[in-house]
Amino acid sequence: MQAAFDTKHTDGYIKFHCEHTNAEWNSAELPVTQDFLSLFKEADLFRTKVFDQGFIGIYENGIGFGNLSFRYNNAFVITASATGGARELGLDGYTLVNRVDIDKNTVHSLGPLPASSETMSHASVYQHSPHVNYVLHIHNIVLFNFLKEQNALSTPDDIAYGTVQMADAIGTLVKQNSTEATIVMRGHEEGILIYGLSIAHLQSQLIFLCQEAKKEKCPQCRKECKQQHT
Numbered sequence: 001m002q003a004a005f006d007t008k009h010t011d012g013y014i015k016f017h018c019e020h021t022n023a024e025w026n027s028a029e030l031p032v033t034q035d036f037l038s039l040f041k042e043a044d045l046f047r048t049k050v051f052d053q054g055f056i057g058i059y060e061n062g063i064g065f066g067n068l069s070f071r072y073n074n075a076f077v078i079t080a081s082a083t084g085g086a087r088e089l090g091l092d093g094y095t096l097v098n099r100v101d102i103d104k105n106t107v108h109s110l111g112p113l114p115a116s117s118e119t120m121s122h123a124s125v126y127q128h129s130p131h132v133n134y135v136l137h138i139h140n141i142v143l144f145n146f147l148k149e150q151n152a153l154s155t156p157d158d159i160a161y162g163t164v165q166m167a168d169a170i171g172t173l174v175k176q177n178s179t180e181a182t183i184v185m186r187g188h189e190e191g192i193l194i195y196g197l198s199i200a201h202l203q204s205q206l207i208f209l210c211q212e213a214k215k216e217k218c219p220q221c222r223k224e225c226k227q228q229h230t
Contacts, residue, residue: 131179
């Protein structure tokens with residue numbers, strides 16, 4: 001069954017046109033191989049860890065934040081829409097994004113649920129670098145402000161999350177930093193995008209960022225550093 005999901009201009013909601021086809025994992029439409037399971041298990045475990053640290057979660061108003069994706073063949077798999085509040089997802093919390101047309105603001109996905117509202121941003125990273133295999137989007141006000149103060153790689157203040165303009169701005173930065181980087185999304189309060197070749201690359205960037213941002217000021221960063229020493 002195919003459905004079209006229109007946009008709502010509120011944080012946490014999908015702003016692109018999503019052509020989503022409902023399908024169950026390990027079905028004829030969405031087969032699961034051993035190679036896929038290996039990639040998925042590593043990514044899903046990492047996503048739970050990031051959730052436990054508070055970089056992915058849900059606000060008091062019920063809006064979820066944060067998402068993770070990984071490249072798979074000529075497509076990518078991303079945490080589904082409205083999953084930020086769940087500690088553990090499993091396969092049903094992920095969706096295959098098999099085509100994205102940024103210029104037309106359209107995402108084609110296949111899975112149990114529609115793709116994340118940040119799918120356009122993730123797609124732009126994969127489209128502009130053949131090297132990147134993982135993309136993580138987190139929220140943290142301490143790190144967000146620290147990156148702005150340091151004049152880190154960033155998208156413009158007047159560009160909102162989940163838009164074609166955000167995808168284009170990210171694409172420009174990725175072309176200049178094709179293997180890994182941390183980007184502060186200035187027009188998306190608390191939003192930070194981290195990408196790299198592997199889960200280890202994402203983790204090392206997050207650890208470094210926490211250390212540089214004076215971890216004693218950030219509860220999430222204390223969790224990150226504590227886990228590295230246990």
